[in-house]
Amino acid sequence: MTVRTNNHSDPSDIDRMAASAADRVCAKYGMRDRAQSTFRAMMNEVLEEVEGAIEAQALAEAKEMERNRLRDALALPEAAGRRDLAESLALDTDTALDQIQAILARAPKEQKRGGFLDAAMRGISPNLSDDDGSDGAGIGPEEHTANMILNSR
Structure with a gap:
């Protein structure tokens, strides 16, 4: 038995x-x-x-243990300016903390976001307009259509 x-x-x-x-x-x-x-x-x-x-x-x-690992990875001095990478390494891999530290040390810091190019790259319209305050007289139908498309975002 x-x-x-x-x-x-x-x-x-x-x-x-x-x-x-x-x-x-x-x-x-x-x-x-x-x-x-x-x-x-x-x-x-x-x-x-x-x-x-x-x-x-x-x-x-x-x-x-996983909470502590994440907390420790985000507290590393090398994680400053590389938070997204630190989170990804801690949450999405089984990488040891010392290896996370080495990877973060070699990785470039994240760029600050919010500029015109960053907005354009994310597909966010920077709200461009050709509106010069006039009534639109004197422009052709193609320009009028283009202006409508630009102003629709």
Whole structure:
């Protein structure tokens, strides 16, 4: 009989270790048949209860480690002016903190945004207009259409 801690068909390492431990304890105390079966069932129940708590604790610890990794990556002196890259390296990769630091040190700093060229590159119209305050008299239909297109953004 195998001690099971989950419903999978293949016993996990912890299942094999628990079964082996149960067999050793049963042999040590001379347990046979029904006593051995009862002991294994008890071990199985204990492991099922503990397994959920262990998984929850491991998940909480992993989340905390990732939060700390992100916090540490953003706090690096090399992250100044390279925040987007630091965030990407910390969130999207498994790169170690010392490697993140080395990558950030070699990367150029991010350019400040907000200029005319940056707006044009992002597809934002800088609201150009050829409106000189006149009533539009004296311009041809092509120019009028072009002005309407320019002023529609």
